Amino acid sequence: MKSLGSIRRDFAPWNDPNAKPYIQFDNVTKKFGDFTAVNNLSLTIFEREFFALLGASGCGKSTLLRMLAGFEEPTAGRILLDGQDLRGIPPYRRPVNMMFQSYALFPHMTVENNIAFGLKQDGMPKPEIASRVAEMLKLVKLEQFAKRKPHQLSGGQRQRVALARSVAKRPKVLLLDEPLGALDKKLREETQFELMDLQQNLGLTFVVVTHDQEEAMTMADRIAIIDKGEVMQVATPAEVYEAPGSRFVAGFVGNVNMFEGKIARGEAGSASIDAGNGITIRTDNAGTAGAGTAVTFAIRPEKIKVSSKKPAEAVNAIEGEVYDIAYLGDMTVYHVRLDDGQVVRASTMNAARITEDPLSWNDRAWVSFRPDAGVVLTR
Amino acid sequence: MNTTWSRFNITSIVLGFAFLYLPIVLLIVFSFNESKLVTVWGGFSTKWYVSLFHNQGLMDATWVTARVGLISATAATVLGTLAALALTRYTRFKGRVLFSGMVFAPLVMPEVITGLSLLLLFVAVGLDRGFLTVTLAHITLTMCFVAVVVQSRLITFDRSLEEAAMDLGATPVKTFFQITLPVIMPAIVSGWMLAFTLSLDDLVIASFTSGPGATTLPMKIYSQVRLGVTPEINAACTILIAVVAIGVIIASLANKRREVQRQLDEQAAQRG
Amino acid sequence: MSSAAVTTQSATPATNAGKSVLARLGNAFVGRLVIIIPYVWLLFFFLIPFVIVFKISLSQTAIAIPPYTPALDFSGGISGFLDQLKQLSLDNYTWLTQDALYFNAYVTSVIIAAISTVLTLLVGYPIAYGMARAPATIRPTLLMLVILPFWTSFLIRVYAWIGILKPEGLLNQLLLATGIIHQPLIILNTYTAIFIGIVYSYLPFMVLPLYSALEKMDYSLIEAAKDLGCPPISAFWKITFPLSLPGVIAGCLLVFIPAVGEFVIPDLLGGSQTLMIGKTLWNEFFANRDWPVSSAVAVILLLLLIVPIMLFQRAQARAQEMDR
Numbered sequence: 024m025k026s027l028g029s030i031r032r033d034f035a036p037w038n039d040p041n042a043k044p045y046i047q048f049d050n051v052t053k054k055f056g057d058f059t060a061v062n063n064l065s066l067t068i069f070e071r072e073f074f075a076l077l078g079a080s081g082c083g084k085s086t087l088l089r090m091l092a093g094f095e096e097p098t099a100g101r102i103l104l105d106g107q108d109l110r111g112i113p114p115y116r117r118p119v120n121m122m123f124q125s126y127a128l129f130p131h132m133t134v135e136n137n138i139a140f141g142l143k144q145d146g147m148p149k150p151e152i153a154s155r156v157a158e159m160l161k162l163v164k165l166e167q168f169a170k171r172k173p174h175q176l177s178g179g180q181r182q183r184v185a186l187a188r189s190v191a192k193r194p195k196v197l198l199l200d201e202p203l204g205a206l207d208k209k210l211r212e213e214t215q216f217e218l219m220d221l222q223q224n225l226g227l228t229f230v231v232v233t234h235d236q237e238e239a240m241t242m243a244d245r246i247a248i249i250d251k252g253e254v255m256q257v258a259t260p261a262e263v264y265e266a267p268g269s270r271f272v273a274g275f276v277g278n279v280n281m282f283e284g285k286i287a288r289g290e291a292g293s294a295s296i297d298a299g300n301g302i303t304i305r306t307d308n309a310g311t312a313g314a315g316t317a318v319t320f321a322i323r324p325e326k327i328k329v330s331s332k333k334p335a336e337a338v339n340a341i342e343g344e345v346y347d348i349a350y351l352g353d354m355t356v357y358h359v360r361l362d363d364g365q366v367v368r369a370s371t372m373n374a375a376r377i378t379e380d381p382l383s384w385n386d387r388a389w390v391s392f393r394p395d396a397g398v399v400l401t402r
Numbered sequence: 403m404n405t406t407w408s409r410f411n412i413t414s415i416v417l418g419f420a421f422l423y424l425p426i427v428l429l430i431v432f433s434f435n436e437s438k439l440v441t442v443w444g445g446f447s448t449k450w451y452v453s454l455f456h457n458q459g460l461m462d463a464t465w466v467t468a469r470v471g472l473i474s475a476t477a478a479t480v481l482g483t484l485a486a487l488a489l490t491r492y493t494r495f496k497g498r499v500l501f502s503g504m505v506f507a508p509l510v511m512p513e514v515i516t517g518l519s520l521l522l523l524f525v526a527v528g529l530d531r532g533f534l535t536v537t538l539a540h541i542t543l544t545m546c547f548v549a550v551v552v553q554s555r556l557i558t559f560d561r562s563l564e565e566a567a568m569d570l571g572a573t574p575v576k577t578f579f580q581i582t583l584p585v586i587m588p589a590i591v592s593g594w595m596l597a598f599t600l601s602l603d604d605l606v607i608a609s610f611t612s613g614p615g616a617t618t619l620p621m622k623i624y625s626q627v628r629l630g631v632t633p634e635i636n637a638a639c640t641i642l643i644a645v646v647a648i649g650v651i652i653a654s655l656a657n658k659r660r661e662v663q664r665q666l667d668e669q670a671a672q673r674g
Numbered sequence: 675m676s677s678a679a680v681t682t683q684s685a686t687p688a689t690n691a692g693k694s695v696l697a698r699l700g701n702a703f704v705g706r707l708v709i710i711i712p713y714v715w716l717l718f719f720f721l722i723p724f725v726i727v728f729k730i731s732l733s734q735t736a737i738a739i740p741p742y743t744p745a746l747d748f749s750g751g752i753s754g755f756l757d758q759l760k761q762l763s764l765d766n767y768t769w770l771t772q773d774a775l776y777f778n779a780y781v782t783s784v785i786i787a788a789i790s791t792v793l794t795l796l797v798g799y800p801i802a803y804g805m806a807r808a809p810a811t812i813r814p815t816l817l818m819l820v821i822l823p824f825w826t827s828f829l830i831r832v833y834a835w836i837g838i839l840k841p842e843g844l845l846n847q848l849l850l851a852t853g854i855i856h857q858p859l860i861i862l863n864t865y866t867a868i869f870i871g872i873v874y875s876y877l878p879f880m881v882l883p884l885y886s887a888l889e890k891m892d893y894s895l896i897e898a899a900k901d902l903g904c905p906p907i908s909a910f911w912k913i914t915f916p917l918s919l920p921g922v923i924a925g926c927l928l929v930f931i932p933a934v935g936e937f938v939i940p941d942l943l944g945g946s947q948t949l950m951i952g953k954t955l956w957n958e959f960f961a962n963r964d965w966p967v968s969s970a971v972a973v974i975l976l977l978l979l980i981v982p983i984m985l986f987q988r989a990q991a992r993a994q995e996m997d998r
Contacts (some may be wrong), residue, residue, distance in 0.1 A: 094565055114568040127566035131584045140580075141570030175667040192570065411807050414800030415816065421797070422823050422877060425834035428844060432837065485712035492709055501709070504716040506987050510928060512935020512979070514952045515972045518959060519723030522969065526726050542719040545712070574705075603827040606937055610959075620829050627829075627942065631836050639830040650825050654818050 036069040037245065044103075045070040045228055046091070046196065051100035053086050053252075060086040062252040063100070073222050073229045075243035077236060077276075083252035084232045088198050091230065092121045105195065115144070120194035124201040126185035128173040134184050135160070135169040141192045159187040162221070179210050186218075190225060197222075199231040203238060215241050236276050240264070248272050264323075269402040273321040280327070280367050282320040286312050286399075293394065296320050300363035305338050307395045322397030327369035327390050329357045331382060337391035343367065345386045357382065359390050426643065433636035450637040460638060463622040466533065467602055470618060474540035475598035481541065482548025482597070483590055489549070490556040508546040516543060517610030524611065531613030539611040540604065544597035551596060555589035588657070595653060599646055724976070731969035732762035742965050766970035776954065776971065780978065783951040786865065787933035790872035794880045794929050795922065797873055802884035802921075803914075806891070817885070824878040832871055832942050839867050839943070863945025871939040876932070880925040887921025888914070920993065927986040931979055951975055 036042035046068040053061040060083045068074045076084040089095045090102060093114035102109045109117065120141070128137055135156050142152045160166045163183035173181055182205070189197055202218065203211045219242055222229045233239050239246045240260040248255040248263065248271075255275075256268040267273035270281065284298035286309065294309035296318060304320050312318055333340050346366060347358035356370045367390050382388055433451075437444025454460060485505055492498070508516060520539045521531070529535055563585065567577040583590075605620040612618060619642070626635050733742040770776045805816045823831065838844045839862040846858040861867050891914065899909040915922075937952035944950065951971065958968035 092565075092569055094568075113573075114565070115571045115573055117569075119569075121566070121569045123562045123566055125560060125562050127560065127562040129563060129567070129581060129585075140567065140572070144571035144576070172667075174664055175671050177671045180671070188566075188570070408807075410800075411804035413804075415804040415808070418797070418801035418804070418877075418881075419819060421874070422820070425831065425838060425874070426823065426826065428838065429830070429834040481712050481715055484708050485716075488709040488712060492705075495709055497713070500721075501713055501716070502991070503987055504720050505712075506990050507983055508720060510931040510983060510986055512932055512937075512952060512975065514935050514937050514955045515727075515976060518955065518968060518972050519727045520719065522726045522730055522965070523719070523723040538719065542715070545715070549712075599825050603829065605829050606956075620827060623829060623833070624938075627833050627836075631833070631840075635833070639827070639833065642830060643826045646825050646827075647822065650818075650822060658814065 034071070034244065036072070037067075042069055044068070045072070045105060046230070047103040048087070049101045049103065051087075051090065051097045051102060053083070053090060053095060054098045060252055061090075061097075064252065064254055065100075066247060066254055066257065068228065068230060070228055071226055073219065073242055073244045074231070075239035075246045076230065076232045076249055077239040077246050078234065078249035079275075080234055082249045084249045085200060086252075087249070088121070088200055088230065088232050091196070092119055092198055093117045118195040119198060120189040120192055120196075121198040121200065122185050122189040122202055124204055126173075126181050126205075128181060128184055128188075130173055133170050133172055134165060134176070137173070137184055138188045138191050141188065145192065155191060159191050162190075163187045178205060178207075179214070182206060182214065186221070190221070190227065193225075194227070196228045196230060199229060201233055202231060203235075204233075211238070218242060240276075248275060250275075266398060267321065267400070270319050270321070270400050273319075273398070273400060278324050278368060278370075279321050280324065282322075282365070284318060284320060286314050286316045286318055288314060294399070296399070300361075302341055302361070302363070304397075305394050306397055306399055308397065309399045310401075312399055312401055316401060319400040320397050321400055322392060324356065324368045324370040325354075325372075326396040327367065327392050329359060329369045329371065329382060330389050330391065331386060333389045334391050337389075338394050340389050340391040341367075342387065342389055345382050345384055345388050348382070348384065357388070359388055361390075429636055430640045430643065433633055433640040435633050435636075438633065450633040451641075454634055454637050454641075457634070459617075460619070460622055463617050463619045466616055467619040470533065470537050470540060470608075470616075471598045471601040474537045474544060474601045475594050477537075477541045478545035478597040479548050479590060479594040482545040482593055483552050483586075485545065485549040486552035486556055489553055490559075505546050505549050508543055509550065513604075513606035514610075517607040520607065521610040531611060531616075533616040535611045535613065536608050536616055536618065539607050540597075540601040543604070543607060544600045547596050547600060548590075548593035551593040552586060552589050555586050559586065592653070595649065599650075602642070602646070727969045727972050729762070730966055731766055731973045732764065733966045734763070734765070766966050767974075769967065770970055770974065775949070776951075779949045779951045779954045780974065782949050783934050783936075784978070786868060786872075786950060787930050787936075790869050790876070790933055791926050791930045793869060794873045794876055795926060798877055798880035798884055798925065799922075801877075802881045802888055805881070805885050806888035807893075813889070820878050820881050820885070828875060829938060831875055832938050835867070835871055835874065835943060836862065839870070862943065863947060865944070865948055867943035867945075868940050868948060868950070871943045872929075872933050872936065875939065876929040879928040883924040883928065884918060884921040887918045887924075891917050920989065924986070924989050924993070927982055927989065931982050931986065934979060935975055 044067040046066075048064055048066040051061055051064050052059065062083075064083075064087070066087075076087055078084045086095060090097055091104075091109075093109065093112060093116075096110065104117075104119065129140065132140070138156045138159050139152050142155055147155070156169075157166075160169055163186060165180060165183055165187070168176060168180060168184075173184065176184065182202070186202070189199075199218075203214055206214060215238060218229075231239075231242065240263075243260060245257060245259055246263050247257045250271055256263060256272045258266070258268070263272060263276050267276065267279075273279045273281070282296070282298040282302070282304060284296040284302075284304065287295040287297040287303065293305070293307045294312065296304040296306065296309075298304055298320065306320065309318075328334065328337075329345075333342070341361055343359040343361040345357060346360040349356040349358075352373070354370050354372050356368060359367045359369060361367060369390055432443075434446050434448060435442075435444055436447040436449070485501075488495075489498075489502055489505065495501075517539070520535075520542065524531060524535045524538075559582070563581055564577050567581045568574065572580060603620060604618075605624050608618045608621055609624075612621065619638075623635055623638060626632065730742055801820075805813060805820070808816055836843075840846075841858045841860060841862070843862070845861070846855075849855045850858065861870075895913050895917070896909050899913050900906065904912065935952040935955075936950065937956050940948050940950040940953045941956070944953070952975075955968050955971045955975070958964045958971060
């Protein structure tokens, strides 16, 4: 089955025209003085979705989260949750909870009191609080740490307490601000999967802010790529990677080679691109771009083959010189300088332990790729 | 960094601390002097302490000082904490520059000026000089010190704690009393202690603003010092030093123990 | 706080959004109280008194209670108040300029405070430097030891020096016994005693800001300078000292400003021969009962200190910005 769909195959409300949006940002703008953090942004998130806001620091993604939580009010536009306009509702009356980047655990309270804090604010009866807290402690596997203070916990344990505290009230939406940012790499990978399980089991809507694309790709159903307060693309992880909508998205997520050029000859999706200096690229993914359109051809490194001889059957093959080789164990990355000076990055999986035809620095080499390997970008 | 603790550094610290502590040590030593001459050692005795407790004027002054200190330190802690909150939480409001000026200026203002100006205020509004006026004057002076102490804690306060509390459903007022206040409490307590000692020690402002019947201990000591150095004053000073030093040392030891315990806890937590 | 509750109550029938807006108004008022209460207190007990000092410095001495005319009296209404204004004069200030005593007292005070500040810096810098370079484990203890004298009474600490400095005092006993001198030194009741007293009493105020500036400094900067061929002494002047300047400035202002108006030290250690403005003000007020003249002295002292005080405020504000 050919698809760039979601990982949860049966879950794709964004493709269903009848699905009711759960969270809606309607032309939201947020200004801090002269600085525009969020610029006329619209976004729709569905119930039970694991949604990631991905962007560099200062792109406005955290501001979006804080507006949803109620710590900031939009300068213009509106935010709807389950059809209700959130304007004017203070954070303590919103059915939304947040897990903070710093965890924000109350240092003077024990783990169980931290988790019970939100329940007490709602005036829940004591026995119910106790059973809910016990349930939460079990969920994050911290039963024996109930009486400890936050400073008596390791980083990973603190993260779990923060998580338990934020889901204890069963919020409609859980907001996570860089939830794994403070953990080391190994712990982060484990926790990613735990978060996904938790979201599935509780059936909550998660909105996570992150600057780590791997994290977003691993966990999210859909990713919104944010730049300078605007949405660049909203799509599933596979779409974002394999069918980026713009040069920015292609360059932001993963590694990419880009060729600037003009459509020379095109018919029904396939086209020839004149990339200058005698380089012509044939592609099947030209979309609707007509002849003469200035375009960028983007292709991922792992979709480029490097060889010492020109492959006989290749539709696209360009000659150059090996400029740099990085051996990374599972794969090898080649930098090939084409005759016009452009450097192409190509990566090869080291499927065998010994390479038959090893390339070396300054060798002449050919880079080749299939006509469906890259995408044509007009934005 | 240990390697850089050279002989020069150790010498300057030892000399510096000797300079800071020797006069106080000598004062304490000579309070146990048998002889009436303060500077000639005539054997060990505690007789000056005994006579101290029979000096009614001194005991009255001590009582006044303690009451002024307790009341003014408590009021100054409330006002100073509010001022610190105003300075850190409200970065823009009308007259903020004037306000921060009024908070910081008393820290360095010569006491004679503060004392005189407060006295003239009390006269102008027709308030009789006495216990109340000294207390008001001390509140005004010491609240600024409290404000500085609490403010330096508030600056490093993690605001996301308050946001988390509100996110979990606590109203701003509840958030303040359940989260903010307990977290900054150590700074508020040390602010109170500072205010109390400043009030206990003040001579100049008390002299201006106090009236008959409200003579404080420093005023009493001062009037006796002017007549000459006596072992009895040494004894009074020693007691005053002891009270303050014991308070401060206990507080900082407790603090240090908490700190050490905390570090041990953290290390244990990291090990798992 | 009660008004906040009332606002929320009265808005119950309104929509959810409207209610919370009103609740926020209530909270905003509670928030405002945080500013208003200390603000009003300081206005009334700190700022207005200065205005009164200024007003009285323009009045005349009188044998009355209070001992000046016109007394601040609002019973006469506006016309009475204007009448009082006409009676104000600059006589006290003219008097201050005519009597060389006051002028000399101002000048001596500033000079003594300046010299003492430099001496305190010279004594305090090595201590702060040694503390900042001490092993991290003992630094808190050293810091406490510097702060501890600050908690003990200023008066007592000054008093302790009388027994040491007087002609038959401990210092002279020691020096005579060791044969360094043969005649007792006269130190008490001289300017030297004032310098010693100020340096001693204000030392913690100098050491603390210096220490916090030096402690923050990254020691690898010095190592980098040495690595680049800079000898230790020169590394100190080119790296350490410039980086500790904020601490130096804060420390000097913390010593200089109060030292100019110091009363206890010149009174107890300086004797009757020495002249400082704080003592002059005290004497005008308590001995001569001349409130208008002592107010005029205070006004001029304040004018003298206004620039250093503003420098101090700016240094404080900047330090705060850096801590954020």
